[in-house]
Amino acid sequence: MPRTVITPITDAAARQLAVDVWVAARLATGRPPSPQRMQRVAAKVEARVEAGDVALLAHYGDRVAGMLVAEPFRDDGVLAPASGHLSMLFVDPALWGCGVGGALVRSLQRREHGPGWTRLSVWTREENRRARRLYTARGFADTGERAALHEGEIIHRLEWRAAD
Template identity: 70%
Template structure:
């Protein structure tokens, strides 16, 4: 089994690869993005990289395999220096089930490529069983918070705390 290697997304090529992985994953879940949406995500990735937020690219062997973007958590009381928020975690659909997403989240939890946050939060679709399994396996617990997206999907918030 190939090894999963995690690196920071920095240059334009790694940003392009991250967006392509996102597009492939969205398409595989029957939500192919429009060209406008792809451009918005490309801008978001570039903005987060430019702001010094955590943006990770995983390679499974030599193959680009997954991406993660996280930023400092900002709650009702403003930014929280000890916490981060995962805004994007996507894996090449051909590699689903190979542990790539788990390796990305684990790297963030350990602080390998980032600020060493002791708390992380994430929102995911309630129907996204794969994502829920990933986050639960990495120690995330449901907060009880939910909301509904404009297309009607319910999303749930999960949180992880170190130690």
């Protein structure tokens, strides 16, 4: 079985690979992105890289397999310095179940990449059981917070805290 290697996104080519993974995952879940949405995601990845936030690619063997983008957590608009927010985590659908998503989250939790946050937050769609299993397996707990997206879908907030 190939090994998963995590690397920072540092240039335009890597940013495009991250967007390509996002597109593949969206297509696999029946949510084809519009060209405008693709541009917004590409701009978001670029902005996070330029801001010095966490933007990672996962390589599984010799192929790009996943991407993660995380930024400082804001609680009611106030920066929480020891906390991060996972804003994007996507895996190439051909590699779902191979541990790529877990490796990305684990690299952040172990402080291998990024500022060493001791608390992480993520929102995920209610129907995305695969993602919720991934986060639960990595020690995230449901906070009970819910929100509705503009499409009416419900999202759940989960949180992880490093052991003392």
